[in-house]
Structure formats: structure tokens, C-alpha cells
């Protein structure tokens with residue numbers, strides 16, 4: 479819709495024939511955005527060749543577990559020079575790769591035209607043209623700026639950032655913390671607990687991100703704290719809602735089947751648990767959520783175990799910074 483507002487003719491690809499017909503005939507997408515009329519500049523098809531044949535820019539927003547499969551389907555119709563943008567927040571299950579790594583493996587020629595679009599941006603609000611800020615990261619400045627130009631509108635403000643790793647890792651990891659804050663609310667815990675999870679969660683997002691090669695300040699930006707705030711506090715967040723239901727005692731499988739939409743934070747918790755061991759980074763909140771989701775740990779015990787950890791200082795970098803020392 480943002481691209482259509484910028485005068486692009488938008489061709490959507492979906493695997494669902496009924497959804498394509500609905501978009502083409504009625505300009506609606508009722509399962510995902512009920513009560514919304516889409517621009518007549520948007521059409522849909524189930525034929526990937528038709529979707530990609532004249533494309534200048536390809537935006538991929540498949541869930542992380544389906545990214546490789548979808549990009550493989552794009553591959554025969556990819557042409558060097560096309561801008562490729564992804565908006566997916568997660569890691570590839572099993573390989574633990576970031577989405578840009580998966581895309582580059584499948585489309586090696588697209589490296590310098592590839593960007594990630596991320597930040598605090600619930601579709602339900604973007605479609606209402608509610609002011610939204612977002613970041614585009616790319617290895618290539620010219621591609622980042624071309625993509626910025628394609629998406630920027632008076633209600634959708636786009637920044638650029640060269641830190642592809644930081645933007646991808648921030649967007650993926652904030653979902654873990656959103657599930658945790660939902661869980662805390664579902665357990666009846668208060669705003670102090672929520673603030674604690676968000677702040678200490680941001681610390682562990684940054685620790686893993688830096689170990690993976692990200693710039694620490696990216697986590698203070700839209701793809702870090704920005705998206706963390708919206709996902710941990712918005713009624714629209716599927717990750718928060720899933721956590722809330724878990725906190726109320728529902729079983730994980732029942733929660734996931736009742737959502738009918740992807741809850742990236744669940745698989746991302748497993749991926750981050752594995753990455754934290756690979757990179758030897760402490761991620762206590764992620765560890766506890768992993769035990770709750772994957773090993774059936776009681777969430778109340780998980781909270782007690784987090785609160786009962788060995789006492790420590792707040793920030794490693796500050797505690798060991800010679801300019802900020804303890805008084806003798």
C-alpha cells in the first residue's frame with residue numbers, strides 16, 4: 479500500500495488463489511486486514527513469473543521458515559539490477575542464518591542491491607496511514623537510498639543504516655522479549671516487570687548482536703529499542719498476544735493454532751538459544767523462555783529463577799570503563 483501510494487504499480491504474489499481473486503476483484507484482503515479497501519494499483523497473482531516479469535523492486539515478506547523456499551521460487555525470474563528488499567524478522571531454523579544470508583545464498587548476484595526493511599511498524603497502523611518510522615539497511619549506500627526513495631511517504635518515514643547485521647538481529651530478537659512481556663502480563667505481573675524485561679532484554683539483544691558483528695548503537699535505533707517498544711506494548715503484536723495466552727495457562731500448540739498467523743518469537747527463541755551458545759553470550763531471559771516454550775518449564779518458576787540469579791553489575795562496559803570508576 480505504501481508503494482502504491484508512491485505511484486508504483488504493485489503486483490503481489492500469494493500461494494492462495496482465493497486471496498488473489500479477493501484482492502483483484504474486491505480490492506480487499508479480509509483474513510489479514512479486515513475492513514480495509516486496498517488501492518486499485520495493487521493486483522495479485524499466484525504465478526511468480528507474472529509477479530516478477532517487469533519488477534524494478536521485489537519485496538519479500540515471507541515468514542523466516544519459508545524465506546528460502548520463496549526465494550528459490552523467485553530465482554528463475556530474478557534479473558541483475560532488481561532491488562531486493564526483505565521485511566522478515568527471524569533466523570532460518572536449523573542453519574541459524576540471517577535472512578539476508580539466506581537470500582544471498584540463493585541469489586548471489588543480488589548482494590549489492592539487497593536491503594532489509596525493519597522497525598516499529600504494525601501493518602494494521604501503516605494501512606491507516608498512521609505516522610510510522612522505519613529503517614532500511616543495506617551493504618550498498620546507493621541501494622539503501624534508492625529503496626528509501628521508493629518507500630518514503632509523508633506518513634512512512636524511512637531512515638538508512640549500513641548495519642545489516644544489527645538491523646536483522648534487532649528485528650528478530652525483539653520478538654523473544656515481546657513474548658516474555660506478554661507472558662508477564664498473562665501471569666498478572668506489573669509494569670515494573672515489563673520494564674525490567676524490556677531493558678534487560680535489550681541488553682541481551684545487543685550482546686548477541688555485537689558478537690555477531692553488529693554496531694551497538696543500532697540497538698538504540700528503530701530496529702532495536704523502537705521495535706522492542708512497539709512489540710512489547712501494542713495490542714497488535716502477535717508475539718505479545720501469544721505470550722499473554724501462555725501466561726494465562728494455555729498450551730503452546732493451542733496458542734499457535736488459535737493465532738492463525740506467524741508468531742516468529744517462538745522459533746526465534748530456539749535459534750537465539752543456539753546462537754548464544756555458538757557465540758558464548760549470556761542471554762538469561764532467552765534461556766528461561768526457551769525452557770518454558772520447549773521444555774515445559776512453569777513460567778512462574780522461570781520468573782523466580784531470573785530474579786534469583788547471582789547478583790551482578792548493570793553494564794559490563796560501564797563497570798570496566800576507566801573514565802567512570804568507583805570512588806576509593
Ligand SMILES: NC(=O)C1=CN([C@@H]2O[C@H](COP(=O)(O)OP(=O)(O)OC[C@H]3O[C@@H](n4cnc5c(N)ncnc54)[C@H](OP(=O)(O)O)[C@@H]3O)[C@@H](O)[C@H]2O)C=CC1
Pocket residue numbers: 493494510539540541542544547548565566567568599600601602738739740742
Ligand atoms: N505483520 C506485521 O505488522 C509485520 C510483520 N513483519 C514480519 O513479516 C514476516 C511475515 O509476517 P506476516 O505477513 O505478518 O505473517 P502472517 O502470518 O500474517 O502471513 C504470512 C504469509 O506468508 C504466507 N506463507 C507462509 N508460508 C509460506 C510458504 N512456504 N510459501 C509461500 N507463502 C507462505 C502465508 O500464506 P498462507 O496464508 O497461505 O499460509 C501468509 O500469507 C514475519 O517475519 C514478520 O515478523 C514485519 C513487520 C511488521
Ligand SMILES: O=C(CO)COP(=O)(O)O
Pocket residue numbers: 567597598599600653656705708709714715716717718740741742
Ligand atoms: O514486527 C512487528 C511490528 O514491528 C510485528 O510484530 P508481531 O509479529 O508481534 O505482530
